[in-house]
Amino acid sequence: MTRLFTSLFVVLSVVIACTTNPLSKKSQLTLLPESELQAMGSQQYQQFLSTNRVVSASNNRDAEMVKRVGQRIARAVETYYTQNGISEKLNGFKWEYNLVDDKAVNAWCMPGGKIVVYTGLLPVTQNEAALAVVIGHEVSHALLQHGNTRMSQGLLQQLGGVALSVAVANKPVETQNLFMTAYGAGTTVGIMLPFSRNQELEADRFGLIWTAMAGYNPQEAIPLWERMEKASQGQSPPEFLSTHPSEGRRINQLQKYMPEAMKYYRPVARN
Numbered sequence: 001m002t003r004l005f006t007s008l009f010v011v012l013s014v015v016i017a018c019t020t021n022p023l024s025k026k027s028q029l030t031l032l033p034e035s036e037l038q039a040m041g042s043q044q045y046q047q048f049l050s051t052n053r054v055v056s057a058s059n060n061r062d063a064e065m066v067k068r069v070g071q072r073i074a075r076a077v078e079t080y081y082t083q084n085g086i087s088e089k090l091n092g093f094k095w096e097y098n099l100v101d102d103k104a105v106n107a108w109c110m111p112g113g114k115i116v117v118y119t120g121l122l123p124v125t126q127n128e129a130a131l132a133v134v135i136g137h138e139v140s141h142a143l144l145q146h147g148n149t150r151m152s153q154g155l156l157q158q159l160g161g162v163a164l165s166v167a168v169a170n171k172p173v174e175t176q177n178l179f180m181t182a183y184g185a186g187t188t189v190g191i192m193l194p195f196s197r198n199q200e201l202e203a204d205r206f207g208l209i210w211t212a213m214a215g216y217n218p219q220e221a222i223p224l225w226e227r228m229e230k231a232s233q234g235q236s237p238p239e240f241l242s243t244h245p246s247e248g249r250r251i252n253q254l255q256k257y258m259p260e261a262m263k264y265y266r267p268v269a270r271n
């Protein structure tokens with residue numbers, strides 16, 4: 001009986017916890033207040049930076065490029081949110097962009113706009129526009145609250161659907177690992193939790209829009225994903241693909257999203 005009530009409670013909580021994302025306008029499971037996730041993001045981000053080799057942007061062109069692209073993507077997102085009357089949804093965002101010296105082909109964005117690019121990604125992106133495509137994709141996962149959904153599912157499955165603060169207090173390590181995994185940054189703990197196909201498509205669609213608004217040619221996404229696919233046949237497949245699965249149909253879908261993105265494209269002069 002108790003078990004039944006517990007199940008009912010969980011089911012009801014899940015129903016109540018479905019919210020409409022301001023960007024996709026779709027209903028999704030978000031048990032956790034975004035503000036709590038942003039606070040945790042801030043903390044986990046600092047911890048990650050302090051235990052990894054951050055490349056200083058003051059004397060490194062790649063690190064400089066990561067900051068420049070990150071800032072341009074952030075401005076694009078802010079412009080879009082303002083134009084659509086939802087700018088207050090970015091209130092908790094404190095964007096940060098860092099390059100870490102790590103050969104993994106990877107990048108991620110935590111809630112609140114905390115972005116990391118690994119040096120191992122750069123030989124695959126090859127140019128600034130393709131890097132914008134990847135950062136745009138990562139930022140979209142954060143904006144679309146995909147991590148919140150994944151974290152919510154994880155809390156339900158692994159920790160019994162308790163509140164985040166309770167989970168942190170009772171099982172700090174498990175909760176932190178779950179968090180890192182939910183945001184695609186959990187490679188160090190050896191567990192991969194791939195984004196769903198729909199989450200990937202949504203992130204691709206909006207990522208192309210941010211790329212175009214930031215002044216980069218979104219069509220660079222096609223050769224980028226071809227290079228990523230090629231890299232996946234090598235000896236060390238990109239970690240990026242284990243969290244962001246590509247099912248071969250990605251290129252076709254990108255082509256379908258391209259006309260929408262191209263409407264936003266205004267090339268900027270660069271030196």
Ligand SMILES: [Zn+2]
Pocket residue numbers: 137141195199200203243244
């Ligand atoms: Zn993805």
